[in-house]
Amino acid sequence: MLAAYLSAVADPAMTRVADASAGDAGSAGSASGTAEHQSSATREASAGEGVTRQSGEGTAGKEMASKGAAGSSPLDRLAIGQLPEPDLPPGWAMVKMAAASLNHHDIWTLQGVSSRPISPPQVLGCDGAGTVVAYGPGPVPATAPPLGSSVLAYPVISCRECANCRSGNELLCRDVALLSEGKYQGTLAEQFPVPAANLVMLPDTVTPTAAACMGTTYLTAYHMMYDRARLVPGNTLLIHGATGGVAVAVMQLAKIGGISVIATARNEAKRQFALSMGAVLALESDTASAREIQKFTAGGVDAVMETVGAPTWELSLRSVKPDGIVVVSGATGGGNPAAMLQRVFWRQIRIAGSTMGTFQELNRLVGLLARRQLDPLVDSITPLSVAAGAFAKLYQGQQSGKLVIIA
Numbered sequence: 001m002l003a004a005y006l007s008a009v010a011d012p013a014m015t016r017v018a019d020a021s022a023g024d025a026g027s028a029g030s031a032s033g034t035a036e037h038q039s040s041a042t043r044e045a046s047a048g049e050g051v052t053r054q055s056g057e058g059t060a061g062k063e064m065a066s067k068g069a070a071g072s073s074p075l076d077r078l079a080i081g082q083l084p085e086p087d088l089p090p091g092w093a094m095v096k097m098a099a100a101s102l103n104h105h106d107i108w109t110l111q112g113v114s115s116r117p118i119s120p121p122q123v124l125g126c127d128g129a130g131t132v133v134a135y136g137p138g139p140v141p142a143t144a145p146p147l148g149s150s151v152l153a154y155p156v157i158s159c160r161e162c163a164n165c166r167s168g169n170e171l172l173c174r175d176v177a178l179l180s181e182g183k184y185q186g187t188l189a190e191q192f193p194v195p196a197a198n199l200v201m202l203p204d205t206v207t208p209t210a211a212a213c214m215g216t217t218y219l220t221a222y223h224m225m226y227d228r229a230r231l232v233p234g235n236t237l238l239i240h241g242a243t244g245g246v247a248v249a250v251m252q253l254a255k256i257g258g259i260s261v262i263a264t265a266r267n268e269a270k271r272q273f274a275l276s277m278g279a280v281l282a283l284e285s286d287t288a289s290a291r292e293i294q295k296f297t298a299g300g301v302d303a304v305m306e307t308v309g310a311p312t313w314e315l316s317l318r319s320v321k322p323d324g325i326v327v328v329s330g331a332t333g334g335g336n337p338a339a340m341l342q343r344v345f346w347r348q349i350r351i352a353g354s355t356m357g358t359f360q361e362l363n364r365l366v367g368l369l370a371r372r373q374l375d376p377l378v379d380s381i382t383p384l385s386v387a388a389g390a391f392a393k394l395y396q397g398q399q400s401g402k403l404v405i406i407a
């Protein structure tokens with residue numbers, strides 16, 4: 001089968017992150033979530049050529065950063081070619097891919113960064129939709145969609161047995177991983193295996209292209225807004241890096257949810273883009289904008305969707321209202337800003353981490369698609385056989401909207 005995959009690990013030192021313990025698995029989850037705005041943040045923060053992960057987990061992350069800056073392109077390790085068809089374990093389904101989408105997670109995998117050890121060939125891709133063509137040996141779960149169903153894959157694989165998994169908090173599972181991490185094949189292939197329990201049935205009105213955009217970027221945005229920040233209609237949120245994937249998703253979901261958006265971006269074109277996406281105010285992303293935000297909102301925003309980290313942290317803390325919340329799903333511009341703890345305790349600011357989203361939330365997003373309330377922003381649709389160009393666009397941060405790959 002045709003697949004897009006990591007063909008080689010560039011440097012054994014780079015796999016050190018992959019050897020990290022379960023604590024790092026969580027950050028990999030966030031890695032996929034923040035994927036899209038890494039490219040944005042790289043542009044925004046002028047962080048240079050190398051797309052580097054700086055989520056602040058310590059020396060391995062720093063090592064990655066320096067290696068990335070030093071040099072070789074992760075795109076050199078991207079291969080698009082024939083691989084044997086993967087095994088289908090009991091309880092798993094084989095999906096004939098109709099559409100998948102790229103995330104910055106795929107670039108990190110090419111760089112050797114993963115929550116699990118990587119052994120090439122590693123098929124890339126977290127997000128995918130298509131048709132169920134087979135189930136693995138043994139009994140098929142009662143809730144599994146019939147063969148031939150159009151489905152979307154939930155990218156988070158967890159143990160399904162621990163207390164967190166059983167209570168619908170699979171993101172907190174100690175054994176959590178994403179499609180395309182470790183032994184799990186990704187979605188960027190003519191066929192991809194996925195646990196049957198991870199399939200979301202798609203109504204006729206939902207195209208695979210739209211569905212394939214949901215699994216990482218939109219899911220991350222949704223979880224930040226409605227699980228972590230618990231936003232309600234009439235609230236105001238602040239988002240940085242207006243053209244990043246999660247930022248775009250936040251702006252679209254906020255419009256549906258009756259939430260006002262203030263966006264920041266480094267240049268006028270991006271601020272105009274944010275206004276075109278429905279932002280009520282678009283400002284420069286420097287600390288001086290806090291005064292304007294405080295004035296505009298009469299005391300601060302209800303919530304900040306923080307994905308950039310160090311370059312925007314002070315602006316976030318100065319823009320949020322007392323008892324407001326700063327939700328962090330990425331730190332692409334740096335993971336160790338000055339904490340400003342006096343401001344945090346004096347104004348009773350709440351700070352919450354966020355990674356990906358739940359299966360239930362993904363179903364809600366499909367509901368928004370089915371009711372035609374949400375129409376994801378798609379940059380381009382590219383056949384898998386020539387997907388290298390789409391990867392290059394992602395790496396260079398030139399996309400606006402999702403890069404969709406079709407079989």
Ligand SMILES: [Zn+2]
Pocket residue numbers: 158159160161162163164165166170173174175
């Ligand atoms: Zn579990």
